[in-house]
Every structure is written in C-alpha cells, then in structure tokens.
Amino acid sequence: MADVTLEKIVSLSKRRGFIFQSSEIYGGLNGAYDYGPLGVRLKNNIRDMWWKEMTQIHEDIVGLDASILMHPRVWEASGHVANFSDPMVDCKSCKSRFRTDQIDIEAPCPVCGNKNTFTEPRNFNLMFSTHIGAASDASSLIYLRPETAQGIYTEFKNVVASSRVKVPFGIAQVGKAFRNEITTKHFIFRSVEFEQMEMQWFCAPGTDEEWFDYWKAQRFAFYEKIGIRKSHLRWHQHGSDELAFYAKDAYDIQYLFPMGWQELEGVHNRTDYDLKQHQEFSGKDQTYLDPVSNERYLPYVVETSAGLTRNVLMALSDAYEEELLDDGETRTVLHFHPNIAPIMVAVLPLVKKDGIAEAAKELETSLREEFTTFFDVSGAIGRRYRRMDEIGTPYCITVDYQSLEDKSVTLRYRDSMEQVRIKMDEIVSVIKEANKNYKRVEK
Numbered sequence: 001m002a003d004v005t006l007e008k009i010v011s012l013s014k015r016r017g018f019i020f021q022s023s024e025i026y027g028g029l030n031g032a033y034d035y036g037p038l039g040v041r042l043k044n045n046i047r048d049m050w051w052k053e054m055t056q057i058h059e060d061i062v063g064l065d066a067s068i069l070m071h072p073r074v075w076e077a078s079g080h081v082a083n084f085s086d087p088m089v090d091c092k093s094c095k096s097r098f099r100t101d102q103i104d105i106e107a108p109c110p111v112c113g114n115k116n117t118f119t120e121p122r123n124f125n126l127m128f129s130t131h132i133g134a135a136s137d138a139s140s141l142i143y144l145r146p147e148t149a150q151g152i153y154t155e156f157k158n159v160v161a162s163s164r165v166k167v168p169f170g171i172a173q174v175g176k177a178f179r180n181e182i183t184t185k186h187f188i189f190r191s192v193e194f195e196q197m198e199m200q201w202f203c204a205p206g207t208d209e210e211w212f213d214y215w216k217a218q219r220f221a222f223y224e225k226i227g228i229r230k231s232h233l234r235w236h237q238h239g240s241d242e243l244a245f246y247a248k249d250a251y252d253i254q255y256l257f258p259m260g261w262q263e264l265e266g267v268h269n270r271t272d273y274d275l276k277q278h279q280e281f282s283g284k285d286q287t288y289l290d291p292v293s294n295e296r297y298l299p300y301v302v303e304t305s306a307g308l309t310r311n312v313l314m315a316l317s318d319a320y321e322e323e324l325l326d327d328g329e330t331r332t333v334l335h336f337h338p339n340i341a342p343i344m345v346a347v348l349p350l351v352k353k354d355g356i357a358e359a360a361k362e363l364e365t366s367l368r369e370e371f372t373t374f375f376d377v378s379g380a381i382g383r384r385y386r387r388m389d390e391i392g393t394p395y396c397i398t399v400d401y402q403s404l405e406d407k408s409v410t411l412r413y414r415d416s417m418e419q420v421r422i423k424m425d426e427i428v429s430v431i432k433e434a435n436k437n438y439k440r441v442e443k
C-alpha cells in the first residue's frame with residue numbers, strides 16, 4: 001500500500017467535494033476552508049456522534065450553544081488579552097511575518113533570502129478583533145472567541161439555576177472558534193476558523209483526579225466508535241514546559257496524521273482557575289452550594305476539548321487507502337466507519353433500459369427514510385463501484401433483470417468487495433446489522 005500523504009488527501013478532498021479552499025476564485029484565503037457536499041456530511045456525522053456520546057450516552061451532561069461574540073472582559077479574565085500571543089518577527093525587506101519558534105532568526109529570511117532583515121521579536125495576539133455598534137474606538141473593541149470554553153464557564157450559574165443538574169455534571173458545546181494564526185498549515189489541521197467540541201465537567205474539589213482518569217478513558221474509547229485505528233492513536237502527557245500554570249494535569253490524545261503525531265483532543269484538569277477568574281473579574285459569586293455535603297465551593301473543572309475540523313482530517317487520513325487488488329489494479333478506497341460515512345447506500349441500476357432504472361430509483365427513494373442514499377446510473381458498473389469506494393460508501397445495491405422477477409438485489413460490501421444476493425425487503429435490516437457489527441480489517 002502506498003503511503004498516505006497530505007497531498008493525496010487534499011487532492012481527493014477537492015476532487016470529490018469534501019473540502020475546498022475558501023474564496024478560491026479570488027485566489028483563496030489562507031487558512032480558511034469550505035466544506036463541500038460530502039465534507040459537510042462527514043463533519044456533521046462526527047459532530048452528531050460526539051453529541052450523542054456526551055449528552056445521550058452519558059447522563060448529567062447538558063448542552064449549550066453560546067454566542068461567538070462575548071463581553072471583552074471575558075477575555076481579560078481568561079488571560080487571552082494578556083497572554084494569548086506568539087512572539088513574531090517581521091522581515092523588513094519582504095514584509096513576511098514568522099513565529100520566532102519556527103525559524104532561525106540568525107539565518108537569512110526563508111522567503112526573500114536577505115540577511116539581518118528581521119525586526120525585534122514582538123508579541124502578536126492571536127485573537128481576531130472587531131468593533132460592535134456604531135463607534136469604532138477602544139470602547140467598542142470585541143473579539144471573535146478563540147475557544148468555546150469561556151462561554152460554558154460564564155453560563156455555569158445560569159445552568160445550575162435553570163436546570164436540575166447537580167455537581168458533578170458537564171456542559172457540552174460544539175461551535176466555531178477563531179485564531180489569527182500567522183502560520184496556518186497542514187490543510188485544515190491549523191486554520192484560522194475552526195470548530196471545537198468541548199465538554200467542561202464541574203466536580204467537587206478533591207474528586208477531580210478521579211474524574212480526570214474517568215474522562216481520559218472515556219474519550220480515548222470514543223474514537224473506536226467512529227472507526228479510528230487504535231494503532232494510530234496515543235497519549236501525550238504535557239511536560240512541565242507545556243502545562244498551563246493553573247493546570248494540575250493535562251494529556252493530549254494524538255493521532256498519527258500524514259505529517260506525524262499531532263494533537264487531536266486535550267483532556268485537562270483546569271482546577272477552579274476559570275470560575276475563580278470570572279468571579280474576580282465580574283464581581284459575581286460563582287460558588288456552588290453542595291446540597292449533599294452542605295459545603296460551598298468553587299467547582300473544579302475537567303475539560304475534554306476536541307477539534308471537530310481536526311477530526312475530519314483524521315477521519316479522511318485514517319480511512320484512505322490505495323489498495324492493490326488481485327487483478328493488478330489499484331483502487332482508492334475510504335474505509336469510513338458507517339457511523340460517519342457521508343453516503344450509506346448507493347443504488348445502481350445494472351442497465352438503464354427495460355424498466356430497471358425506474359425500479360432502482362423507486363428502491364432508492366424508499367430507503368431515504370432510513371439511510372443517506374445516492375443514485376448513480378451512468379457508466380460501467382465497475383466504475384460506479386470505484387466511485388463509491390473513493391468516497392467511502394459502505395454499501396452498493398445493484399438492481400438487475402432478476403430483480404424485476406423476484407425482488408432480489410445484489411448487495412456489495414465496500415471493504416471486502418464481497419457481493420451477496422438478498423431480498424429488497426431485507427435491505428434495511430441487513431445493513432443495520434452489518435453496521436452494528438462493522439469492524440475494519442487492519443492490514
């Protein structure tokens with residue numbers, strides 16, 4: 001099997017409508033991407049799996065959808081105004097800007113090649129700013145949120161007061177966040193606009209370490225449910241140089257992307273730092289009166305923070321294979337878990353004539369209530385199978401002459417390419433059963 005490179009993922013993403021560069025007809029906008037017809041389905045499926053996992057499978061987690069724009073004091077309390085920055089240098093000759101940790105500032109400029117053209121390092125804040133209202137002075141300055149977590153902390157008291165949750169409980173949120181990254185790279189891995197799937201677990205001080213271990217195990221196990229190979233996942237514990245000053249412990253789940261091991265999700269013990277900060281900056285009490293112990297305290301927070309858009313890149317990279325077949329040909333196939341595949345079933349008439357296309361269309365329509373479907377009538381049947389393999393469709397159903405006589409069809413499995421004959425009225429139950437038992441064969 002040929003190596004999976006990022007170039008191949010980028011190329012397939014564009015060719016088949018998963019991901020496009022933003023504003024491409026104008027030359028593109030660096031670090032911004034559009035999710036095409038298949039990409040938006042893949043992303044939504046991963047999001048829905050996460051949402052179900054957190055708010056349906058686990059009790060005591062409630063949802064939230066906080067505003068992207070927040071009061072500017074939020075970002076002073078969180079430390080983002082003062083600290084959320086990278087040291088940068090500018091090249092005085094070609095005006096390129098670099099992170100000082102990513103270049104050798106003693107060497108010539110990597111863009112124009114001139115020597116001694118760098119400015120002194122300056123801190124460059126990663127938050128996007130804009131203005132609210134008619135005035136555009138310092139009083140109207142606001143930011144696009146650089147993370148979704150703060151919206152959860154600032155609603156802690158409202159959620160406690162309005163729902164029946166009791167500590168320990170969690171608040172889950174999926175949403176967009178924005179960072180003015182100077183060096184966007186690795187396709188959608190590091191982009192200026194991205195989506196996060198975050199859950200903040202509020203627990204009593206002293207129970208945080210136990211919950212931390214619990215959530216570590218839960219989050220790692222999740223990736224099996226969306227079909228990610230275990231061999232490509234690992235833990236990375238933050239060393240003392242990486243650990244935020246308030247954090248008690250922090251682990252990242254890393255995935256082996258085509259460009260190497262990189263962070264996918266963080267599980268962090270944030271102590272009571274966030275609520276304490278908001279209590280101080282807002283002047284509003286953020287403590288919780290525990291009805292069991294009758295004690296009043298600031299809850300500790302265990303955070304699970306995953307990148308949804310990084311999950312999309314992981315899903316594509318993990319699924320991609322150029323498989324050498326017995327007949328000497330190569331097929332490109334995406335081994336998506338059926339839980340996240342953009343299209344579940346393709347219905348293909350063997351030929352267009354003699355009422356076969358009409359019968360196939362009728363069958364496809366009848367399956368829409370259960371599955372995402374696709375109808376494809378053009379080209380040789382082998383080519384149509386390949387097109388479905390390349391976008392990760394787990395099942396193809398072929399309607400032929402025999403189907404008109406006895407209501408049977410051919411069901412083809414994507415991974416094994418095995419074909420079986422089944423009755424039309426068995427399709428739904430056979431596919432549901434196959435989905436339940438789906439296991440990728442690792443080669």
Ligand SMILES: [Zn+2]
Nearest residue numbers: 091094109112
């Ligand atoms: Zn330069």
